[in-house]
Structures are given as C-alpha cells and as structure tokens.
Amino acid sequence: MDATADRMAVKVAAPPAELEREPLVLKHRSLAWVSDTVAGIAEGKTPTWWWAAFVPSFLGMLMCFLMIGYLFSTGIGVWGLNNPVGWAWDITNFVFWIGIGHAGTLISAVLFLLRQKWRTSINRSAEAMTLFAVVCAMIFPAIHVGRVWLAWWLFPLPNSNGIWPQFRSPLLWDVFAVSTYGTVSLLFWYVGLIPDLATMRDRAKSAVRKFCYGFFALGWTGSNRHWRNYEKAYLLLAGLSTPLVLSVHSIVSFDFAVSQVPGWHTTIFPPYFVAGAIFSGFGMVLTLLIPLRTLCKLEDVITVRHVELMGKVILATGSIVGYAYGMEFFIAWYGGNPYELYAFKNRAFGPYWWAYWTMISCNVISPQLFWFKKIRTNIVAVFILSIFVNIGMWFERFVIIVTSLHRDYLPSNWGYFKPTIVDILTFVGSFGLFLTLFLLFIRFLPLIAISEVKGVTPLADPHHPLGGSKGGHH
Amino acid sequence: MSDIFPKWTNKLPLQIAVGALLMGTAVSAGCWYYLTPKYTRVGYQPIQPVGFSHATHADQLGIDCRYCHNGVEKSWYSNVPAAATCLNCHNAVLSTDPRLELVRESGRTGKPIPWVQVHKTPDYVYFNHSVHVARGVSCVHCHGQVNKMDEVQHAKPLSMAFCLECHREPEKFIRHPKEVYNMDWAVAPEVQANAGERFVREWKIEASQNCSACHR
Numbered sequence: 001m002d003a004t005a006d007r008m009a010v011k012v013a014a015p016p017a018e019l020e021r022e023p024l025v026l027k028h029r030s031l032a033w034v035s036d037t038v039a040g041i042a043e044g045k046t047p048t049w050w051w052a053a054f055v056p057s058f059l060g061m062l063m064c065f066l067m068i069g070y071l072f073s074t075g076i077g078v079w080g081l082n083n084p085v086g087w088a089w090d091i092t093n094f095v096f097w098i099g100i101g102h103a104g105t106l107i108s109a110v111l112f113l114l115r116q117k118w119r120t121s122i123n124r125s126a127e128a129m130t131l132f133a134v135v136c137a138m139i140f141p142a143i144h145v146g147r148v149w150l151a152w153w154l155f156p157l158p159n160s161n162g163i164w165p166q167f168r169s170p171l172l173w174d175v176f177a178v179s180t181y182g183t184v185s186l187l188f189w190y191v192g193l194i195p196d197l198a199t200m201r202d203r204a205k206s207a208v209r210k211f212c213y214g215f216f217a218l219g220w221t222g223s224n225r226h227w228r229n230y231e232k233a234y235l236l237l238a239g240l241s242t243p244l245v246l247s248v249h250s251i252v253s254f255d256f257a258v259s260q261v262p263g264w265h266t267t268i269f270p271p272y273f274v275a276g277a278i279f280s281g282f283g284m285v286l287t288l289l290i291p292l293r294t295l296c297k298l299e300d301v302i303t304v305r306h307v308e309l310m311g312k313v314i315l316a317t318g319s320i321v322g323y324a325y326g327m328e329f330f331i332a333w334y335g336g337n338p339y340e341l342y343a344f345k346n347r348a349f350g351p352y353w354w355a356y357w358t359m360i361s362c363n364v365i366s367p368q369l370f371w372f373k374k375i376r377t378n379i380v381a382v383f384i385l386s387i388f389v390n391i392g393m394w395f396e397r398f399v400i401i402v403t404s405l406h407r408d409y410l411p412s413n414w415g416y417f418k419p420t421i422v423d424i425l426t427f428v429g430s431f432g433l434f435l436t437l438f439l440l441f442i443r444f445l446p447l448i449a450i451s452e453v454k455g456v457t458p459l460a461d462p463h464h465p466l467g468g469s470k471g472g473h474h
Numbered sequence: 475m476s477d478i479f480p481k482w483t484n485k486l487p488l489q490i491a492v493g494a495l496l497m498g499t500a501v502s503a504g505c506w507y508y509l510t511p512k513y514t515r516v517g518y519q520p521i522q523p524v525g526f527s528h529a530t531h532a533d534q535l536g537i538d539c540r541y542c543h544n545g546v547e548k549s550w551y552s553n554v555p556a557a558a559t560c561l562n563c564h565n566a567v568l569s570t571d572p573r574l575e576l577v578r579e580s581g582r583t584g585k586p587i588p589w590v591q592v593h594k595t596p597d598y599v600y601f602n603h604s605v606h607v608a609r610g611v612s613c614v615h616c617h618g619q620v621n622k623m624d625e626v627q628h629a630k631p632l633s634m635a636f637c638l639e640c641h642r643e644p645e646k647f648i649r650h651p652k653e654v655y656n657m658d659w660a661v662a663p664e665v666q667a668n669a670g671e672r673f674v675r676e677w678k679i680e681a682s683q684n685c686s687a688c689h690r
Contacts, residue, residue: 160510162635201478214478 024118025457026300034301034457038448039196039203041296046443049295054439060432067426068143076146078422084408085417087401090144093427095252095397096280097137097434098178099273101185102245103281104130108188109241112234118309120452121302124196125292126285127189128447132437133284134182136430141174170254177251181244188237194220194230195451249277256400263343263404266331272324276393279317279363282310283389288438290383292447301448304377311376314389318367321396325364339409347403351416355399362392511631519627520590524576532621532657539613539620539655550602554589557581592626593617600690607655609679610648614657615640621657637688641681645670648679 025034071078081088104126111119142151154175156164165172198220201213220226253273256264286307293302332344348356366388375381407414441447458464507513531537539546542559546552557580564574580587593616595601607613613620616636618629630636640647648670653659661669673679682688 158506160512160631160633160635162633162638210478219479219484 022303022305023458024121024303025453026303028458029300031454031457031459034453035199035450037298038446038450039200041442042200042444042446043203050439050443053435057432057435057439060429061436063425064429064433067422067429070422071143072148078420080418080420080423082415084413084415085402085405087405088417089419089423089427090140092394092397092401093430094137094140096394097133098252099249099277099280099393100284101130101133101137101281102249102277103285105185105241105245106278106281109238110245112238113242117456118306120449120456121306122285122289124192124449125289125447127185128438128441129284129288130185131189132434134178134185135437136434138178138182139430170251170258173251174255177248181248184237184241184244188241191233191237192449193445194218195222196446196449198222199450200446246274249273261404262339263347263400266328268324268327272321275317275320276396279314279321280389280393282313283386283393286310286382286386287390290379298448301453304379307379307382308376311370311382314367315370318363322364325360343404346407347399350403352399352403355395359392359395359399362388363396511633515628516631517627518592519625520592522590522625523588525573527624528620528626529622529624546603546607548604550604552603557587592628593632599688601688608651609677610651610654610673612649612654615647619657638683641683644679644681645674648673
C-alpha cells in the first residue's frame, strides 16, 4: 500500500479542472476491490437486511399465487370488473410492469451503443429488474383471460378448432412483442453475466457453488478468443434490443390506440407510452438501487453522479409525458369531436379526478424538481421522487384504462369501477414476486457487471499512474 | 475447468439440444394425435340399453332416417323416437322377443328408454339440424354411414376444424336435397364441382364463418 500511496502523488497531464469529469469509480478503488466488493455481496453470510426484505417479499409472492389460485378456481368475477369496465387493474398492472422493464433495455442496449460508460454500474441490476418486471407483467394478461387453461390459444399453434389467432389484433402483437422482449432481455442479461459467472466460479469455495457457477459460466476462461466472441455477441444483442426499447411499448400502446374508444384512439400513444415506460423504468431503478448502494456499500461504484444522470433522464422523459398529457387535451379540443372532448374532460374532472390529478402531480409536477442540481444530487430526495414516479405511472395506466371505459356512449352504460380485495392483493403480491426474484438475484449473482466496471475505472486507463499494467512498462 | 467438469461434459450441450428437439417433436406429435377429437371422440361406441341395429333397419329394411328422426327437418334437434314409433312395427314383429322388453315397457309406461347420447355438441355451440339438411348437408357428413353400423359409433371428429372444413368450402360437400338421406350416395368429383357451385349460387348459401354464427 505504501507504493500505491507514492504513485498517487505522480502528476498526470489532466484536462483543466473545470472539464474534468467525476470518475465513475471513486476513491481510486483498485480492480481487485471491485471484484471483492461485488462478488462479496453474493458470498459469505446472508446479511440481516436481506432476510428482513426477503421474508415479507416471499410472503407477498405466496399471497399473489394464492389470489391467482382463487381467481382460477372461482372465475374473473372475483375482480371488480363488470360492464362497462372490462379492463381495470389487470391491464393497468400489466402495462405498469412491462413499462418498468424499459429502463433495463435502454440502459443495457441504447446506452451501450451510445458509449455511455456510466451504464456499467447499473446495467446488470437494471437488466435483472427488466426480466423480473417482464415476469410480473406476463402474469396479468395470462390470468385475465378467464379460462386460463386455454391461454395457449394466444399463440399461433395448429389446433383442432381450425383457426389461428386474429393476426390483425394488437393483443396478438402484444404476445409477440412481450415474449420477444422477455427472450432477448434474458439472453442479453445472461451473455453479459458470463465473464462474471466465471469470476464467481473461480472464487467459489464449495463444490456446489463451483458446479453451479461453473455450469452457467459455459467454460469461460477469459482468453482473447472468448473476449472477442463475447464482445461481438454483446454488440449484436445490443443492436437487437435497441428497436425493442421502442417497439414493445409502442405495441402495448396499440392495445388501446388501435381501438375506437375515445381516450384511447390517439396517434400520440406510441411515443408517449415509450417515454412513459422509460420514465417509470428509471424511477424503479432508482427506487431499487438507492437503498441497495447503501446496504451493499457500493457508494463508490453507484456514485452520486450515476444517480444524478438518472435524474436527468427522468426529467427529460417526465417532461415528454407531461407534453403528451397536454397535447391529448389540445387535440381533444382542436379535433372537434365531442366524444373525445368529453372523455378528456371526464378524465380530469369526472368521478376519477383524484386519479388524474395524482398522476399529474407525480408524473409532471414532481419530476420538475430535477431541474435543480441540489435535488438531483440529494440521495434521499431522489429516492422519494423516484417513488412518486412509480406511483404516478401506475395511476397513468389506471387513468387511461378505467376513465376511458367507465362512461360508454349511453348513460345507461355508465359505471364506476371499484377494485375488490382480490384485485388489490394480487397487485401487492406481484411486488412480492418482483422483490423475491430481485433479492434472490442480488444474493446469488453479481449485481454489478464486474468486468465492465473494471473497464471504466480510472485505474483501467493505462495513463493513470496506478492504472494499466501495474508495472508501468507499457 | 477440468477440475469442475470432466471432459465428456463438452458433448452435453449438443446432446441436450438433440434430446430437446426429439422430445419436443415427440410431445407435439403425441398431443397432435392423442389430444385432438380425431382420437378422443372418433370411435366412441357406448353399449345402448336396447341392441338396436341401424344396419338392419336403415340398410337391410331401407327405412328412411326421417321415419324415426322425424324432427330433423323442422327442428334444431334431431330427435330420438319415442317407443311408440318402434312399436308401430314391433307390435306385430318380434312382439314377444325378450330383447325388446325395454321398448314395450317404455311404450306402456311412457318412461323413455335411457339411450346413451353418442354425438354431442358442447353447450357453447349452436347447431341447427334443419338448416343443414335443407341445404344439402347429408347425415353421412357428420354421422358417418350409420346405415352400416350395428351399434352406433362416433365416426367423425366433430371438432371445430371439422365444421369449418365445410363452412369454408360448402360447394365441395353439399348435395341435392333429395339425396340428403341417401346414405350410400356417391358422386364423381367433377360432377360435384359443378353441382356444388351451382347449389351455393342458386340457394344463396352463406356458410357463416363468424364466431357468433355458432357461439351465440
């Protein structure tokens, strides 16, 4: 360590201080520190906070399954659905969860192609979040079909009914969009994990751990050839995932936009949904990572700079969403269609006004606080605002779905949707499922891409006094 | 690596891939064969309470289908006759035969013979016999050559694909109404091609394919 301290004193030709960027890994942490810290979270004794989080999550997951079992055994009537509101929390939850996934893909694919190096600290956990959010999302459309044992009819399989699914229906496009998204996200996540799985394997003490990590590391040795193939595969998958960032939520928005319901039949939906999805995804990434960086002592890897950058993304996408809300109203008035105008007036001032204004406060007003650097860099403030984002984006989907349905053209077809306890517990339980999966992930897999973070530490720079090949003979 | 996995495991991925492929094929083929109505329904032949032979009555004696199933032209339902219909003849023929005891009893008491239904459409399917026989769909299409059966058996799958086969191309199946109850009627394909198209055109047949035609 003495030698290290000496070298730190060496002067380097650095850019002027005002142009200097904050490093992505702080305190001149060594490469070994990165491996030890990150891999250490999945090794050693299970921390108490993990159990404290896992037990309620697991119970929540069981509750979700119990509610789903009750739904299957009894029927869709256990939910508050009825005419005229045939879609409510089920589809709200679907869109909510699938939207959350988008941050993972954006961080892993788009930021990779754009060479945004700050992604490396958060991409692994964001991708895991994506996967688990997709799992939660897939549950809701699958269970809302009523006779769930016939849910395989969603897929174009040959059958003795002699018919195919309706290929002109966006609901079928959804099946393809979401399953493609799930598959590509899983592959992308897994490919990125391979070098780190090999690290875990090489550090493993017990035979079981050696076997499990070794099995999934696919024989990775870190040879030049492995790295070249890996980088090529990663780049290709990034290219493949990038259109998915846009396509998945566009298609989810078609579920509504392609219909003719006033309040749904809107051309702005695809971009507006995509922006909202990224907005909600970054909200969830922050909600998960802010406590995690403290609990796992990762403040030097997931730095305030990372948090701040995500705050900026939230500000940008939140403003796009706010613009879309405004534009919807403008078009409803400017388009001159009385039904359309009524749908939007009813949205803001009808019986669901409280949902609408919750949405506006959480999605449009509160993210504007991110204009201030003081707030962007205040971890507690960012955490609280990120929770507002989550709440707001759930309400957005609720508002779009329920307020558009609850008043049909004829007042005899008016109603007011109220969730039942089963609706509520299923949704709460889906968080249990999500958090269970996420907690298992951080306990058994490296939650930060070790190999990638090493590539962006200041010490990875061969011109850094401590960096490159340590002997300094380059 | 070799300290964790022995060398032979290098072959595993290939073996697993091939195995999964074979397994997938086997499962698909198994479902295709065993889980479709072609297998699950065709061949169903319950033992009936009275050993009534369609072969004897319809084929050998040449009794028209409608003598017994006399509601078929007027109703959605093709009825099974009351014992009285049987007894029109069996009062005189085999009037003391013990095999017909149940029929005579039913005739006396009015309590129906507990026939076991062979052909069932599910509750969610609306099927109307009269419209089909009136527009040239023969009994044979859905029930097979009942006139050759001693004990009635389920001859056709009656799956939705089976219905749609005809609803998509009715001209290939419909015949002149006077041949509907002719169980042995055969036609050359080229004759059917011309006649079928003419029937569809002249009778203005619109074999519906929308969901609510059958699932009302």
